[in-house]
Amino acid sequence: MAKLVKQARESARNFRVDDGKKFRLKEFAPDETLGFDHRDGIKDLAAETLREEIELLSEMQDKLYAQDRWGLLLIFQAMDAAGKDGTIKHVMSGVNPQGCQVYSFKTPSPEELDHDFLWRTSQCLPERGRIGIFNRSYYEEVLVVRVHPEFLGRQRIPQRLLTNQLWKERFEDISAFERYATRNGIAIVKFFLNVSREEQKKRFLERLDNPDKNWKFSMADARERERWGDYMDAYEEMIRHTASPHAPWYVVPADKKWFTRLVVAAAVLEALDDMNLAYPKVDDEKRKELEAARSMLEGKRPAGA
Numbered sequence: 001m002a003k004l005v006k007q008a009r010e011s012a013r014n015f016r017v018d019d020g021k022k023f024r025l026k027e028f029a030p031d032e033t034l035g036f037d038h039r040d041g042i043k044d045l046a047a048e049t050l051r052e053e054i055e056l057l058s059e060m061q062d063k064l065y066a067q068d069r070w071g072l073l074l075i076f077q078a079m080d081a082a083g084k085d086g087t088i089k090h091v092m093s094g095v096n097p098q099g100c101q102v103y104s105f106k107t108p109s110p111e112e113l114d115h116d117f118l119w120r121t122s123q124c125l126p127e128r129g130r131i132g133i134f135n136r137s138y139y140e141e142v143l144v145v146r147v148h149p150e151f152l153g154r155q156r157i158p159q160r161l162l163t164n165q166l167w168k169e170r171f172e173d174i175s176a177f178e179r180y181a182t183r184n185g186i187a188i189v190k191f192f193l194n195v196s197r198e199e200q201k202k203r204f205l206e207r208l209d210n211p212d213k214n215w216k217f218s219m220a221d222a223r224e225r226e227r228w229g230d231y232m233d234a235y236e237e238m239i240r241h242t243a244s245p246h247a248p249w250y251v252v253p254a255d256k257k258w259f260t261r262l263v264v265a266a267a268v269l270e271a272l273d274d275m276n277l278a279y280p281k282v283d284d285e286k287r288k289e290l291e292a293a294r295s296m297l298e299g300k301r302p303a304g305a
Contacts, residue, residue: 011262011263019244053091058096071185076088077235080224082195103135171238199254
């Protein structure tokens with residue numbers, strides 16, 4: 001099984017975008033599995049591989065917390081029904097809740113709209129030793145706000161600042177913010193779960209047909225689907241202008257959930273590997289303190305007493 005984990009990690013690199021200058025979304029197929037689905041019993045194999053990835057993630061997260069040097073921010077962006085919630089649930093299922101913080105960013109509140117567009121997310125960056133997860137993020141400001149420019153009016157930005165350079169400026173601000181965070185020990189990995197329009201329709205219909213899933217659906221989902229082309233253009237521009245070696249995007253195929261989860265887990269493991277995590281070493285002074293504590297617990301007199 002270790003071989004499959006290694007293959008999953010190698011596969012994840014196929015979807016990593018470090019430099020977006022030549023990025024084209026059409027080159028990334030939503031149903032890609034790199035041949036994994038040709039294996040017999042692949043879903044069972046994928047489930048077992050994911051369990052092993054989760055065990056490794058749990059071990060590494062424990063070291064991350066103990067070392068208390070790095071923080072890790074995972075950002076998830078996607079169209080509705082692409083599987084963000086399920087991916088976070090399954091991949092992070094083995095992580096100690098005390099070492100993980102999840103934030104879901106919905107429609108901005110009046111207080112949030114009175115601040116700059118990065119304000120509500122910047123105060124949620126993970127502490128050192130912890131993993132932070134943004135289920136949607138500041139990238140909504142160059143996605144839904146770009147597709148619906150009328151939302152800019154609610155932000156009460158001075159009129160003379162609303163120029164045709166606005167989106168370019170926001171990409172620059174986001175890139176600068178991510179560079180600042182990574183320079184301060186907050187590693188950033190970003191996931192675009194790339195679902196096809198056909199698969200989204202299938203999942204929407206499943207939500208309508210299953211009473212237990214009706215709560216997941218709203219008319220707004222169907223209306224946003226009508227702007228599919230606009231959203232795809234916005235995602236392509238977003239990745240093209242904000243992918244970097246220090247804050248890469250993973251354009252993850254999302255039509256097959258089992259494959260999505262394997263790729264995301266592998267990418268998280270890669271990010272943690274890059275930190276050279278280890279439990280803190282005990283120096284001589286601390287070792288003497290531990291020996292004194294042992295003697296006290298065992299009822300022995302300290303040496304020289």
